[in-house]
Amino acid sequence: MSTGPTGAAVAADLTGDRPADDAADDLDVAAVKADFPLLATTKHDRPLVFLDSAASSQKPRAVLEAMDHYYEHDHTNVHRAAYDLAERATSAMEGARGKVARFIGAGSAEEVVFTKNATEAINLVARSWGAANLSPGDAVVLTQLEHHANIVPWQQLAAERGLELRWVPLTDDARLDLTGLDQLLDGAKLLGVTAMSNVVGTLPDVRALADAAHAAGALVCVDGCQSVPHLPTSVADLDADFVAFSGHKMCGPTGVGVLWARRELLEEMPPFLGGGGMILDVRLDGFVPADVPHRFEAGTPPIAEIVGLGAAVEYLEALGMDRVRRHEVAMNAYALRTLTERFGEEITIHGPAEPAARGGVMSFEFRGIHPHDLSQVLDQHGVCVRPGHHCAKPLMRVLGVGATARASWYVYNEEADVDALADALAEAGRFFDF
Amino acid sequence: MSGLEDLYREIILDHYRNPRNRGELEVPPATRAEGFNPLCGDEIVVYLHLDDPTRGDSAVVEDVRIGGQGCSISQSSASMMSAAVKGRTVGEVRELTRAFKAMMSIHEGELEGGAAEPADADPSELRLGDLEALRGVVKFPVRIKCATLSWNTLLQGIDDAEAG
Incomplete structure (x- = not known):
């Protein structure tokens, strides 16, 4: 071979x-x-050999205990209520937001939007930023390495808006072939790229791609689903505009993901899902959206899972x-x-x-x-x-x-x-x- | 390793190694139906030539060919299916399909909205023949979709042919 x-x-x-x-x-x-209780299990009387963390990682006891502790001591719905318990629930959730922001080198906790998973985070970018900023004929550049999560939302939007999708091809060893990058980026509005292939492990040079995209006037949406759990990540160093990742691949629970975006972009973006929690005011003839990041977090969030994700990033930081x-x-x-x-x-x-x-x-x-x-x-x-x-x-x-x-x-x-x-x-x- | 031998019976491996009726048929008069197993990426193509699709259940399977790629279970099931349905009437093929899917458990029938309705007779009396070798697949629920992929694709091909 x-x-x-x-x-x-x-x-x-x-x-x-x-x-x-x-x-x-x-x-x-x-x-x-x-630290990982599940890994103590056996299969056919042998220790389990778990080689599927790219699909979902196992969970350390610290994460499980943080979620249990939250439900046993701190749970009620977050925000707005004046009683002490609600204060504790809110600070547990917002504390986790701060931990995640620190983990990825974000400028502030307000740049961290909690979603269901990375897939929803990328859909948020497409449905909010994309729908507000992309017009018929605009080009979105993707790579042939991408997971369906960074393909299908753009195909859906392209079909509705008449966008042009362009593809960065691959070399024989499944790296990005950047020979035609300038042409691909010419006139493009967005580059979507994974920071680590979930299939072959390729590590695109996101910083170089971001520099090229920005020089061409395009923003960069990074699928960090594999990279954030496995590589030291600084969104500032990447100079990306959007980074999406999932909690469950990084020792956290399922049901929580993150969209990080530069604050000035988030502030310009319309809400994604509508409902409670994402508004400042609602009248019969319309509504005023809340500030970021809550504008993008309609409905009761997965509070315990967010707390668990906070414990997961602390665990990884300690390692x-x-x-x-x-x-x-x-x-x-x-x-x-x-x-x-x-x-x-x-x-x-x-x-x-x-x-x-x-x-x-x-x-x-x-x-x-x-x-x-x-x-x-x-x-x-x-x-x-x-x-x-x-x-x-x-x-x-x-x-x-x-x-x-x-x-x-x-x-x-x-x-x-x-x-x-x-x-x-x-x-x-x-x-x-x- | 007894579990593995339940799944990979020798006749299954034989059909995997030497698949029957591989190839294509001219479309038309044949129809071409594609089936996908989204779980594992398997893709199967069933070419079906009925003598007279307007005859409904009395139409006869003149020829059938299998294309695509997949695991040993999906490929051997497709191979055995092709051998079992050639020369049969559409009515017999539908009955055989029901019997096969019943063997692949009521469990999947429930998942798929009752596709595997209980057969009137004991499935073993419905001359499944070689197909009986796939019975062990039900012990490996993830693989049931591999075994039924070609059958569902065949049914789709019959529907396509009858729709003209």
């Missing part, structure tokens, strides 16, 4: 030649793993996102080396060859075995990988496959998990030996 020699070489650099004081600063994975990233690069290197050494030409790993050029997600093809069959056999060995198109069918078509098997790692995965994956792959190879 194509990624062998490079992967092995970098692996040696990361695991062999590293100074001792760096090693001491590594994640203590055993201790981290002990240190630089440390998290180093751990995942080391996992990339170990996986690339191990799978290549054991299976050679029998395995094809999609995406960039260098461990540091990838996020902690790996799609692969093994001996022509269909990913659905492969994952079924792996499951018998307690190894959880995900088969399918990963909500990125345009990317599947570029890769020339209908589906891939995808393994992804996070803070609680260790080299032994990669070994278990490799052992299970070998078993699958024997089972489907034809």
Whole structure:
């Protein structure tokens, strides 16, 4: 396969030649793993090997306890009520907003809008900013790496508004091919790009893309669903205009996501969903919307989930996102080396060859075995990988496959998990030996 | 590994390795129906040639061909289906489909709005033949949609043919 020699070489650099004081600063994975109750479960009398965090991460006890504590001690509806309990609920939720803002380097907590998930956050951008600012003939530029969440909302708006969608193509190793970028951006109003592919781990240079887009007069909407959980993130450094991400992929609960946007953009944007909580005044002949961010948070928010997300970012901050990233690069290197050494030409790993050029997600093809069959056999060995198109069918078509098997790692995965994956792959190879 | 052997019976793997009736038919006179499994990305194409679509349940399946890509369960189910329906009347095909989907559990029938209505006779008497090998799929609920994909696509093809 194509990624062998490079992967092995970098692996040696990361695991062999590293100074001792760096090693001491590594994640203590055993201790981290002990924080996640679900990972103590077994499958077929073996420890569960969970390699599907790109779909949704597991939750540390701190997050579960924060949500329980909230419901047991602080819960009522937020805002407006004068009694002490409502004060506590509101400050728990707004405290979490501040934690999330700090985690992503936002200028203020008011730039953090809570949504249901990243998908809703991107729909908010399309339906609010897009509907107010895009006219027939305007162009929106997307990349062929995108998750459906950063494609379909724009296709829906394009169909309604007569927009032109343009696509940044990919290179053979699933990086963005930027040779025609200036032409693609010429006259465009928005560039939508993922900061980390959920399928192949590609890490587009968002800052460079933002600079190019801004020079062309376009705004940038970043799908940070994979990057924010796994990479140190500063929205200021990215110089993006919108960043969307989900809580459940970053140790938080399902049901809460975030749209970060520059405050001056949010202030100009009309509300997305209408209802309670998002208004200053309502009369029979109209309404006055609330200030940001509450203008975009109609209805009772997922308060406990927001509290849980606040606990999740505190947990990740305590681990240190630089440390998290180093751990995942080391996992990339170990996986690339191990799978290549054991299976050679029998395995094809999609995406960039260098461990540091990838996020902690790996799609692969093994001996022509269909990913659905492969994952079924792996499951018998307690190894959880995900088969399918990963909500990125345009990317599947570029890769020339209908589906891939995808393994992804996070803070609680260790080299032994990669070994278990490799052992299970070998078993699958024997089972489907034809 | 007993669970795996329940799922991957030898006859299933045989149909996966050597799929019957792969290919295309000229459209028209044949119809072409596409089915997708959004869970795993499988895509299946069923080409169906009825001798006279206006004859309703009495029309005969002159020929059937399978295209597309998918896992061993969807591909082997499609292969066995193609062999089972060739030369049968549309009425027989509908009955066979009902029997097959009943075998794929009442559970899915409920999910799909009662598509798998209970058969009058014991499904085992409906000459499912090789298709019986897929019975183990019901123990793996995620894979039921793989097994039924080609059948649903075939029904769509019949509807298309009858609609002209």
